[in-house]
Each structure stands twice: as C-alpha cells, then as structure tokens.
Amino acid sequence: MDARMNEKMVINVEEEVRIGVYVCQCGLNIAQTVNCEKVAEEASEIGDVIVSKSIGYACSEPGQKEIREDILENGLNRIVMASCSPRLHEPTFRQMIQDAGLNPYLLEMANLREQCSWVHMKEPEAATQKALDLVEMAVSRVRLLESLSEETLPLIKRSLVIGGGVAGIQAALDLADNGYDVVMVEKHPSIGGTMAQLDKTFPTMDCSI
C-alpha cells in the first residue's frame, strides 16, 4: 500500500457500477462439489454484472493476471471473488485489484470453499444453489461498497517480548541484532525457562545453556 494507491483510488467511484464476478474452482476443492460454470453463468444475469467467469485458481498469478486485465479492459469497478475464505485470501485479492487501479475496499468475497463446497460435499446441487446465493449476496453488498483510504500513523520501533525461555531469548536477540529495542519480561528471577533445566538436548546432544 503506497502513495500510488491514494492517487488511483479516487477513480471510478462516482461512475456506474460495473461488477466482475470470478468463481474460483480451487482445482477440485470447490469444483468437485459446486458447479462453478453454472454459478458463473447464472451470476452473469445479475444486474450490473459485466463479467462473470469460472476460473481454475484465482489466487495463482495467471488467475490474477486474467482478472486484472478484465478490470482494465471492461472498466470494472467492483469485484466479487467467489473462492475461499476472506480470512485467507482477502489481502491477496485486495492487492490484486489495487494493482489494477481500484480501491482495495471495492472487493467482496463469497466463501465457496470453507463454507460451501467443503461442508456440503454430499449435496452438489444444494451446494451449487447455495454458492449462487452467496454470490448474489456478495454482489448486492459489493454494489454498495465505497472506496476507503487508509491512515498512516507513527509506529514505535520497540518490541515487547513476553517470556524469557528459549523462544523469547531467540526473539529478543534477533530483534536486537536487527537494530530494534527490546523489552523482555520474565516472571521468574532468571531467564532461561525450561531449557536451562535440561542437560543435553536432542538431536545434537549438546549442552542446553
């Protein structure tokens, strides 16, 4: 996220809504239960949807490239990614549409994998119907989404390490050696944790301290 975004994010916002819908097959993860082609085809009938496609792996570089090109060619200004959970790839797809000149917040995801194909594996028809519903819900939401801009705040270049066992010590040293100030908090009178109590340690069979 950089200055480039601030310049570009204002474009397209006041224009008519032009939505692109991408139904990711995720290999067979989604496609083996949900009829992705059918979902994409039916989604193309929804108002304001300009492009609707089923795509092999949306998160892969060829997948993203195709979407970015579509955005530029068709003047899309809202994107629905019907794929995995937004908790996984929302940052990926936000970055993708930003690279194509859109504000990253003009994206909505329909969770067709974790919350559809994987949980209704024995009901392909119902899953396909649900997928279409989820896509339509996403379209109705994306239509109303607005550009948002991030704020920049100062950040304190100091880290707190809670715990002075082997993990805490390693973390503190790595941070400190990289030039960051570290405050290490340990509840016992000495650092070292369980490691300090051990004799030799596997797999090297050397001393722990």
Added chain:
Amino acid sequence: MTDAGRHPRITLHTMSEIVGVKGYVGNFDVKIVKKARYVDEKECTACGDCVKVCPVVRPDEFNMGLSSRKAIFSPFPQAVPSAYLININECLGHNPSVCAKCVDACDKKCINFHMSDEEISLNVGTIIVATGHEPYNPKELDEYGYTRFENVLTSLEFERLVNAGGPSNGELVRPSDRKHPESIGFIQCVGSRSARKGSEYCSNICCMNTIKSTLILKEHYPDMEIKVFYMDIRAFGKGFEDLYKRSRRLGVQYLRGLPGTVEETEGGKIRVAVENTATGKIEFYELDMLVLAIGIKPSKGTRRLQEMLGLQLTPDGFYLEAHPKLQPVDAATRGIFYAGTAEGPKDIKESVTQASAAVARAIRLMHRGEIKTEPITAEIIDEKCKFCGKCAEVCPYNAIKVDTKKKTPAAVNTAACAGCGTCAAECKFDAIIMNHYTDDQINNQTDTMLRNKSEERILVFACNWCSYAGADYAGVSRLQYPSNVRLIRTMCSGRVDEKFIWHAFLKGAPVVLVSGCHIGDCHYIDANRWTEKRIEKVHKKMEKMGIRPERLQLEWISAAEGIRFAGVMKKMEGLRKSVSEHEITETVEILKKKMKKKKKQRS
C-alpha cells in the same frame, strides 16, 4: 542467555508480569509490575557471602526440590541476571528486623528490605508472546505412584539428576538410598494422548527426550538395563530416527505397552505390570527407578494474557494462530506474534525457528516506522447526533468523545477506533456510519438471501474473528451441516444492530442466529457484552409483540470450535423446522404494522 542479558538493546525485566495492555499495533501501551528483588540487581556481584550466613533452608525449585537453597539465593549458577534475590515470604529478617545476617555479610550493601514492587509503563510497536508452558503434573495418575514412591521421578527431575550442575553433580542416584540404579524404566505419554487424564494431544518432545536420556545413560553406564514403555515412538524430526536407532543398537529395550500398575517392592524397587502389545502378554518388571515422560501443558498465565491482548486459544488451551499454515506465527490481533511452546508443544529447534519467524514478521511491520491503519472505522453524521453519549459509553477503546452538556456532536478518534461497530449498532439516531459494514450493505445481503424461499433459510450473523473463523474451521475439518445456512460477516457481533434482526424477520426469516466470540474472548475487548444485552432486549420485545423469542438465538463460537459450529447449525435447522409458514407470515404482519405505526408517529 548471557548474550540476551548484556545486549545493549535488550532491557530485561525479571520477576515481572504484564498487568495491562492497551492500544493497537504500532502503539501498544503496556503496564508491567516488577516484583521487589530486595537485592540491588546492578550492584550485586553474586559473591555468595549472603548465602553462607542465611539460616533459612528451603527446597530448590530449579532442581525440582531435589536439593536445597537459602531464602537469599541465585536460582542457578548461570542465571541471568546473576544478581541474588530474597524470597521475602521465607526471610526472617525484614520486618521487624530479627535476622538481617545477610545485610551484615554484604560488603557492597546491596540488600534492601525496603525495596517495593515497581510499576513500569512503556510503549511498544509489536509484541512477541513467548510465555512457554507448564510441565504436566503426573500426581493425578495414581497408578504410576508419583510422590507415593520415592524412586518414581518425572523426566524433568531426571534431567536435574543427570545434569552436571544438578544436585548430584551429574551422578545418577536413587532418591531413596542414593545408590546407582542398575535398571531403569521410562513410561511415555504421561499426561499426553489420553482422553482420560492429562491431555489428548501429543506433547511432541517426550519421545525424543526419553531417547536422549537413554543415550546419556548408555554413555555413562553402558551396562544399565533400560526399558522404555511406549505406545509408539514419534521420531519425526531431522536426525531423530538416527538417535532412536542408536538407542536401540546400544541395547535399550523398547516395549510397546503402557504400564497398568506400578508398585513399590522391597528395597525401594519398582514393580511394573504392563501388557506388552507386541507379545500380547502381561509382563512384570522389577526396576530400580522409574521415569515418567511428562507432557507439556499450556502455561498458567495463558488465559489472563489472552484476555488482556484479545487473543484466541485452541481447545487445548494454547494460543491460536491467525492461520495454521500460512500465518503460523501471527496472532489474529495485528502486531502480536507467537514463539515457542505458548503456541503449542514443540522442541527447542522449532521454538527457535518460530522465534526467528516471529521476529521477521514483527520487523516486516516495524521497519517503515509508520503503520497504515485499516479504514474500517466509525464515522459520525454530525447533523443526526443528539449528544446522548451512548456511543462513547459502549466504545471498548474510548475512541469516541462526546460532550453531553455542551451538546457537541460525538467525534471518533480513528486511530483508536478498532472498527467493531458497536457504537453504530447502539446509536438510536442512526448518526453513526460503520464504514465497510454500513446498515445498507448488511441489509442488502439479508434481502438477497431471503428474496425467495425465505422460510428455508437460516440467517447467521457471524463475527470475523471467532464465529466466522469457526465456520471456516468446520470447513477445513470437512464437517457437514445443513446447506440452507447463510452467513453474514461482521467484524464483531457488537455490530449486529437490533434493526438488522427486525429487518430479517420482516423479510420472512424463520430463524436468526447472532454469533460471536465467547465472553472474555472478544477481539474488541468486551464489545460482545453489548451484543448479549441487546439480544436480551430484543428477546423481551419479541415476547411482547407475540413473536416466539426462540427464533432469535445467540451463540458464542470460537475460531477453534468447528465441531461446535456444525452442531449449532444442526440445532438451528431443528429450530427452523419448528417455525411454520403461518408463524412467519404472522410475524411479518406484526412487524409491518409496527413499522407503519412508527412512521405515523414520526410524521
């Protein structure tokens, strides 16, 4: 250890605990309480003169009570900091001064009984949680006789006995008679992989730790008879299988089967009865000593810190990472990272690897010296604000200021606003826009979902951090549940406005579920308490209006509770089936009438 103690960039606070954390990524406000050491940390040269004169003798914690220490002591010779400390509860001399022998013995005058606990406040940009674990206490496994029989030890006690710096200077002796044991047994999975007692998970380190111990023993005492009782040996890491084979080659006997009973016989010997699952026979062994390979439990302070930092836990009680595969060291809260066994049982190598990974992630955030905040924040519409102050009251972050006396509209500090949306849900005058989760954006989803066959739908409002993630977890676990469930994601359950619920019922929803993080686990400190109050209020209103309150459900589902999510969905389906079409139509009519009345009142 010493490197960390003397690094100019590392400030070390021992005997200290975190008591409060406020703020957000880049600007955390941390409060630490540093307990009094009663010995000047900087001045003490660890000469040990004080220890010689101290009359109080206590079990030494570092040596697992296998040796003793004084009330003034250093935890162990290589301790960092090296300064001594006084356990003031054991000391005879502080108030009023009756002993104080150490004070006289200390040439440098570093002992001060008037030292008090210190509160330290500081600001940090990132936090690394490396709070470690607790060893499992095998006392509850009565059949193994730990603490009943002197010669039954935990693996950690065994470590101290074979350690050159330990109470026996590395000589392995039996606690009962200080004689060299000629035979020794190890029981694996003590407190691990058991549905009965201890924990169900594998503690990761015990197999290799035992193998290591057998190698040390074979090195020192080649003729010792060593037996390992196990379920299966998990030597999965790099170089591990080699060690396991070496141990077998050296004559260590591995017996597949966990002992059923352990008894003490004459001369402090330990008699073990075990079903050897390789031979299918019950076998008995008489051993001089028995070591319990104890597992790893979440550290005691985990829950408190979790609440303070707004983190999530797995059902096992360890910290939950943002994503098990792709963000294995990130907490869901931005700017917080995990390292070591705080996140789950792991060995030293893995702990170190994870620590370095956590640091790389922390530096990735910090190196620019500034941070971009998510713009999902609340915004006030000044003209609509009636200065009631409710938003400021409910905001968990004190991010909203409103002067109810001067009647100035509320103002949001966007840097402090975390975007839970509770204010927008509580505002009666619709004067707050929750960006990216506006009323219209959410109601539009409801409209679409219920546009046809609404009577078949299960509408679920799910918070991003727990319930929505719990639904994802159900997916990852391939748990099947009814396909008529439709989720609407909000950042927090606190965002779920009463209006959204009425809107859903008005549009013909048979049932509505509001779900969020468990109380105490809310990602937005305690915003879900407002959810709870709100649902209670709506339930009462429903009852008054003649709408069955059960049709609105509230459930807390954590990010790790995939099974629970699927279970709740099945329960909701049962509930949905109990709602007739007639009931739905009736509700819609009730709500329509109510709307008309409201409109009339307004005009």
